[in-house]
Amino acid sequence: MRAVRYYGKRDVRLENVPRPGKLGPREALVKPKLCGICGTDLHEYVEGAHVIPTKPHALNGSMVPQIIGHEMSAEVVEVGSEVTTAKPGDRVAVMPLLVCGKCEFCRRGLQHACPTQACTGLSAPWGGFAEYCVVPDYQLNVLPDNVTWEQGAVVETAAVGAYAVDRGGVTGGENVLIAGAGPIGALAALYAMALGAGNVWVSEPNPIRRKIVQDLGVTEVFDPINMEFRSAKGRELGSGLFDEAKSPLVEALRERTDGLGVDVAIDCTGTEAGLASCINAVKTRGRVVESALHVKPPVVDMYNMVWKDATLEATWAYNIHEWPRYLRLIATGRFPVEKVVTAKIPLEDIMDKGFEVLTDPKGNATKILVYPDAD
Numbered sequence: 001m002r003a004v005r006y007y008g009k010r011d012v013r014l015e016n017v018p019r020p021g022k023l024g025p026r027e028a029l030v031k032p033k034l035c036g037i038c039g040t041d042l043h044e045y046v047e048g049a050h051v052i053p054t055k056p057h058a059l060n061g062s063m064v065p066q067i068i069g070h071e072m073s074a075e076v077v078e079v080g081s082e083v084t085t086a087k088p089g090d091r092v093a094v095m096p097l098l099v100c101g102k103c104e105f106c107r108r109g110l111q112h113a114c115p116t117q118a119c120t121g122l123s124a125p126w127g128g129f130a131e132y133c134v135v136p137d138y139q140l141n142v143l144p145d146n147v148t149w150e151q152g153a154v155v156e157t158a159a160v161g162a163y164a165v166d167r168g169g170v171t172g173g174e175n176v177l178i179a180g181a182g183p184i185g186a187l188a189a190l191y192a193m194a195l196g197a198g199n200v201w202v203s204e205p206n207p208i209r210r211k212i213v214q215d216l217g218v219t220e221v222f223d224p225i226n227m228e229f230r231s232a233k234g235r236e237l238g239s240g241l242f243d244e245a246k247s248p249l250v251e252a253l254r255e256r257t258d259g260l261g262v263d264v265a266i267d268c269t270g271t272e273a274g275l276a277s278c279i280n281a282v283k284t285r286g287r288v289v290e291s292a293l294h295v296k297p298p299v300v301d302m303y304n305m306v307w308k309d310a311t312l313e314a315t316w317a318y319n320i321h322e323w324p325r326y327l328r329l330i331a332t333g334r335f336p337v338e339k340v341v342t343a344k345i346p347l348e349d350i351m352d353k354g355f356e357v358l359t360d361p362k363g364n365a366t367k368i369l370v371y372p373d374a375d
Helices: 039-047 149-167 183-194 207-214 248-255 272-281 302-308 320-332 351-358
Strands: 002-008 011-016 027-036 071-079 091-094 133-136 140-142 175-179 199-203 220-222 262-267 282-290 311-314 341-346 367-371
Touching: 011 351, 027 091, 027 149, 039 351, 071 149, 091 149, 140 320, 149 183, 149 262, 149 282, 149 320, 149 341, 149 367, 175 183, 175 272, 183 199, 183 207, 199 207, 207 220, 248 272, 262 272, 272 282, 272 302, 282 302, 341 351, 351 367
Parallel strands: 175 199, 175 262, 199 220, 262 282, 282 311, 341 367
Antiparallel strands: 002 011, 027 071, 027 133, 027 367, 071 091, 091 140
16 A cells, blocks of 8 residues: 655655554554644654654554654544444544553543653554554544544644643633644634634734635734734834733734733744743733744743733643544534645645645645545
8 A cells, every 4th residue: 555654854755565454453444535744744854753753662662664644534444343433434533642541641531641652643553644544443533424524634633723722711702812823823713713712813924824814714813023013002113022012913912902911822833932922912810821842942931921920831732532522513613624724635746745835934835635545
């Protein structure tokens, strides 16, 4: 079968590999229909292996070369003798986390914090950029009848953004800032709107992504780098993200919130500037959520956080038991995750029209889905 395998920095290859063999009693063979290229895939491609193991993984022994792809919708082809979560022919979204099921965190229902956690498509024998994939039964989430393959392939990314919003405690009527309009930021904005947020503002320097997220129906989108703002009091401010007193973004948000600032600010940029804008924009007793990975430790203005008596949360992945709830919300139409998809490409184009497009800082793509099936 055809599969895309990761070997190292900027070394991803479409190859022929053996099809999976005999299933274990609690395993399923699935045929991926669509699989998304994730930001983690891009980090591994550009910088070299961080998440993908270069020596045998503690949970399952997997290592490079790794079949990649962990954001997939798929059709169940065959199931092991003890599988009850799905049956052949079912349409599923695959929750890719692999956990031990025995540690303190797994026993507490916090499987995403399992210290030996792995991930299908990153640190496992199989992945979604292939014609077939083997997954454990607990990864299978049957799609509601009116949820499409496309929507099913975006659930994993949507779960990351939704978890950040949930950890921020966003409730109906609250004002929210999302820093960064990549896939996770855009989906976090959609989810906050689905929860009934009063206003959802987005900060994004890329003009193409600003247009995409504005079309999602958010309240307003700002360019944090080139923004100039004259307050109602006539005060002109130049650009500046770190100094709260000089930030036009913060001033604009305060003017729109009766001088208070936003209730919740979520950083989806993974940059020091993005996190600083969230800390500066949040109101007293507000909540800041860091949802992105930083490639180097950021400077964090804890004086500002303390002075505001604010809360700083950090999130990793998602609670795996929330997937059915996200799917039900998608099925209602109130969480239209498919709106972030900008392209669908065949497996053979994954490098030129996938990885290279998404790593171009001037690119016009948000979420690219891949058809692993040659048919």
